[in-house]
Amino acid sequence: MSDDHASSSDTTAATPAPRSLDDALALMRDLRARCEWDRVQTHASLRPYLIEEAHEVDDAIAQGDDAVLRDELGDLFLQVLFHSVVAEERGAFGMQDVAGALIAKMHARHPHLYGDGVKRSWESMKAAKAKRSTLEDGLPAGLPSLHRAHRLQDRAAGVGFDWPDALGPLAKVREEVEEVASLIDPATGAVTNQDALEAELGDLLFAVVNLCRKTGVHGALALDRTNAKFVRRYATMERLAQADGKTLSTLTLDEQDHYWDAVKAEERAG
Known part of the structure; x- marks a missing residue:
């Protein structure tokens, strides 16, 4: 068996x-x-494979292909089995x-279903039980920044410690x-204090994540969606310019904006 067995991108159509x-489980023990x-x-x-498989499951969800998702979930489940058998x-x-x-x-997280019938905030129950020394205790060190901000706010x-509704974070x-x-x-667009700007941009991003959270949106998913939209629109810009016998990189900003507006108009019409 090679490492391809632990991290396989092959999918089965049938x-x-x-x-x-x-x-x-019997198969894992036999292996x-x-x-x-x-x-x-x-x-x-096995750590690198676990991380890779989690990302591949996420990619499969984004693709919306059930066969791919099925197989990638199997690869991720292999990692759970592997660690369980090693332990x-x-x-x-x-x-x-x-x-x-x-x-x-799961029973503890849902006392209204499996306990005393009183629904409670999971984060409040977890905080009372865990007795964290800091707010970030237990969060993975490699958690992406947008996700970390969301979890810290949660x-x-x-x-x-939270806004009562989305109006507070919107104002922020x-x-x-x-x-x-x-x-x-x-007048010039020049940055007057680079260090201060970095700090303020961080505050802005954190506030946007908070607004996302209070409106039921995950900031990382929203940004993924916009990244994909930008890539799609840029590719269409290149296609339209090529159809006109032009290369996007040689055009002025105004000319590029013309194609950008054309792409958005094409999307609206579609």
């Missing part, structure tokens, strides 16, 4: 034969016993313990825009 979770590559893996050596061999815990911990956590909101965004503008010369 629907695979039905199998149980016990079958998958650990009989495959040279699988046998020597550790929790640490089982160490005598630490097994797959049943993982399932038990999951069920216990945690603060869990103990009541406007305030931060003005503070950014104060550091850019209105």
Whole structure:
């Protein structure tokens, strides 16, 4: 077995034969016993594959292809099985313990369904139980900045430190825009204080994430959507310019803006 086994981008068009979770666990144990590559893996050596597979699942969701999503979820599940069996061999815990911990956590997160019938904020319950020394205790070190901002705000909101509605963060965004503008010369566009501008732009981004959160939008997903839209529009600009016998990079900004407006008009018409 090679590392392609741990991180496979191959997808199967046909629907695979039905199998149980016990079958998958038995397969993983067999691979650990009989495959040279699988046998020597550790929790640490598997880390890159876990991260890669999580990203591939995310890509599959964005593609909207169920067959691809099915197979990528299988690859991600392989990582869960792999770590569980490695831990089982160490005598630490097994797959049943993982399932038990999951069920216990879900019951605790939903007391209105499985407990005393009182619905509570998960973040407030978690804060009371965890006794964090800092707001960011337990957040992964490699968590992307937009996601980290969202989670920090979620945690603060869990103990009541939050705007009552979206109007507060909306006003804060406007305030931060003005503070950014104060550091850019209105006549020349020159930055008057680079360090201060970086700090204010950070505040602006944080405020925008808060506005996203209060309106039920995840900032990272919103930005992914806009990134994809920009790439699509830029490619269309290049296509339109090429159809006119022109190269986009040789055009003036005004000429490029003409194509940009044409792309947006084409989208509206479509």
